[in-house]
Amino acid sequence: MRTTARFIPAIYIFLLMTPIYWLINMSFKTTNEILGTFSLWPNEVTFDNYITIFTDPTWYNGYFNSLSYVTINMLISVSVALPAAYAFSRYRFLGDKHLFFWLLTNRMAPPAVFALPFFQLYSAVNLFDTPLAVALAHCLFNIPLAVWILEGFMSGIPKELDETAYVDGYSFPRFFVRIFVPTIASGIGVALFFCFMFSWVELLLAKTLTSVAAKPIAATMTRTASSSGYELGLLAAAGTLTIIPGAFVIYFVRNYIAKGFALGRV
């Protein structure tokens, strides 16, 4: 019984980790070895793939671009969503419920729908091919998400906390920054994580709204063939590096993720 109890999760983890292992495995191989032989581990460990990525600007700029528009997007989304979520959670106003639901409908159209208008608009205002363009475009689906998540967390805080703070003499801005934001810090962390996640994996808008200067890493990676033929080892190394920020970010919000998926409503 005990062996079965361990055996099943072991299989599960094994299946889960296999593709990731294979990616890492490939990243330490030469392209010839990848194409020529089947080996469970690199016969000849090479760091050339990683060295290329860290020295070639077309590669490392991809990471820099992606991280910069993701960071800008996270900051914009959460700082805009905080006051919005507070209003939805604390005040009743005409059409509040409809407006709140309408926010979510922004997520109901595929991003491709917006690719053309964004492309046209950003070209007109000289935003095309900048990280800010992608960051703003991603706000389309990240702000509603952040509002929903934060509203859930905020509604879990009794409004008596606000009242107590006013009675204690806190002005609204001071209460919001000193008391309220720290109280829902975990919610803000979760909202930031979800913004990161959706912005980091989104490819279509990021690719459409950039050409050279702000090209995201995922776009660079989808070029499978280059002048020197197939560079599979290089792509595997790039893929491995792309996983790392996600793993790093999720570590900080690991205890709150489930609540985040329920949009803060548990």
Place this chain on the structure above:
Amino acid sequence: MTLVFKNVTKRVGADVHIFDTSVEFVENEFNILLGTTLAGKTTLLQLMAGLEVPTSGEIWFNGNNVTGVATQKRNVSMVHQQFINYPHFSVYDNIASPLRVAGFSKADIESRVDSVANLLKLTPMLKRRPNELSGGQQQRTALARALVKDADLVLLDEPLANLDYKLREELRDELPKLLSDRKCTVVYATTEPTEALLLGGYTATVHEGQITQFGKTPDVYRRPTDLETARVFSDPPINTTKIIRKDGLMVLDEEVSWPAQGAADGLADGAYMMGIRPHFVTVQPTSENAVAIQGRVIVSELSGSESVVHFKLGDLSWVSQSHGIHAIDIGADATFYLDTRHCIYFGENEKLMAA
């Protein structure tokens, strides 16, 4: 330091939360707001604190019209039923927060926090976070924060309701002592008549958005001005019935009547509403004035020292509360004894006639 409501009303949309209310609370005293859940106690407290603005009418404090003055500019403090503390502050910082906002000096803050913490037995917990404390300690922290700044008006919204029985008794004993040597008006909301009687002071009974009576707590208890007040200020609920006074007799029905004496003596003949508190309806006669009535038992609850028996008197549901253990079978017919000296008589408009 009086708090005065002048024709205050509060409406939210089409709902009236507080009907036209005029009352003058007593300074430096315990003023108790007694009423059931949703009666409007919390709204009244919010109006006093300035968290809500009255729809019409004025609120005066210490001779100043404070209607519409922001909460932050009034020297009030408040404790809620839920244990509300700032979760990311230590207990010390929680208590110190109103002083910090008010710009007190560091040394001043330290001495004030220390003395309040000492008073509320929080000194060993000052470095901890509120969520590491028991419920009682959390509520003490909230109380300490309310007391530390010497507010002129202290608002307590069912502060003991979420505490377990023993802690509640302990803190209820301490509260009046903590507040007695301070120059502040206290308004204390509660749903429990017993709590109002234990705390003393003055009581305002609140029913469906209206203050039905305000006066010294024992006076309100003994002489409720109308039946609704008597209902609010009675636990278990007061027993009521229609009664007729005729030829010097109080006639309950064909079989039960007694000579009109005591409170009923001065009444004119006619129809009245009678109220009698459950502990004057007992399973054994407690005085010579006891009158026997017959009822069918619905439920009997034993609490160790007391028996509470619910029974049907004709169509009416009545409650009897007696000392000792008297287990009576459900559905059995039993005899109960009314102590007729303690009947309260109301007119047919439910206003007090004699008590």
